[in-house]
Amino acid sequence: MSGNVFVKICGLSTAVDVAAAVEAGADAIGFVLTESPRRVSPELARELADAVPESVLTVGVFREEPAEYVRAAVRATGVRAVQLHGNHPAAAFAELSDLGLPLIRATSAAAAAGAGCGDFGEDLLLLDAPVAGAGEPWDWSALGAKPPAGKWVLAGGLSPANVAAAIEAARPWGVDVSSGVEVRRGVKDPALIAEFLQAAKSA
Numbered sequence: 340m341s342g343n344v345f346v347k348i349c350g351l352s353t354a355v356d357v358a359a360a361v362e363a364g365a366d367a368i369g370f371v372l373t374e375s376p377r378r379v380s381p382e383l384a385r386e387l388a389d390a391v392p393e394s395v396l397t398v399g400v401f402r403e404e405p406a407e408y409v410r411a412a413v414r415a416t417g418v419r420a421v422q423l424h425g426n427h428p429a430a431a432f433a434e435l436s437d438l439g440l441p442l443i444r445a446t447s448a449a450a451a452a453g454a455g456c457g458d459f460g461e462d463l464l465l466l467d468a469p470v471a472g473a474g475e476p477w478d479w480s481a482l483g484a485k486p487p488a489g490k491w492v493l494a495g496g497l498s499p500a501n502v503a504a505a506i507e508a509a510r511p512w513g514v515d516v517s518s519g520v521e522v523r524r525g526v527k528d529p530a531l532i533a534e535f536l537q538a539a540k541s542a
């Protein structure tokens with residue numbers, strides 16, 4: 340897909356960066372609620388999420404924390420979607436379905452070979468590099484020839500410089516970025532956020 344790709348900006352931790360992403364047209368904003376240099380407290384995530392208009396999806400990002408942890412974090416922060424990284428079984432998504440929120444299954448493309456969105460009950464499939472949040476590009480071009488079925492998001496090593504070519508090659512429904520809009524790990528740059536959105540939205 341091109342022309343109106345869904346764009347998620349992930350790992351935000353300041354009101355200035357959240358405002359920059361909203362202003363530049365982000366469709367979703369991610370708050371990391373798991374171990375990471377970008378982790379934010381539930382209190383800060385709540386404060387930042389409360390400033391995001393309803394038209395923009397706020398997403399809590401988790402790894403393999405138990406369902407109870409995810410539930411408590413959703414309650415505390417008010418995020419409107421859940422992104423689970425790792426090799427979760429379908430049961431993990433079934434266990435969270437009563438939240439009534441969109442569930443994003445984030446996994447490495449290698450682990451998900453042949454996967455389609457919805458296979459595990461998820462609403463969105465996110466295909467990432469082997470190490471999430473490391474800013475490492477990977478060979479996403481093969482996906483263009485054999486894309487996963489349904490709604491899927493490309494992530495891993497995207498940046499303002501490569502996102503248009505990545506969309507052209509892989510034809511995802513959406514893209515997600517964290518490291519590529521940072522000046523150093525965990526520190527976002529509002530100008531890079533705007534550049535990324537401009538490049539992705541005009542691809």
Ligand SMILES: O=C(O)c1ccccc1N[C@@H]1O[C@H](COP(=O)(O)O)[C@@H](O)[C@H]1O
Nearest residue numbers: 349375471472474494495496516517518
């Ligand atoms: O960003 C993080 O620190 C992070 C930590 C734990 C799980 C996921 C994380 N981020 C996700 O990683 C990908 C791509 O990141 P990058 O652009 O390569 O840095 C994206 O899905 C983020 O949501």
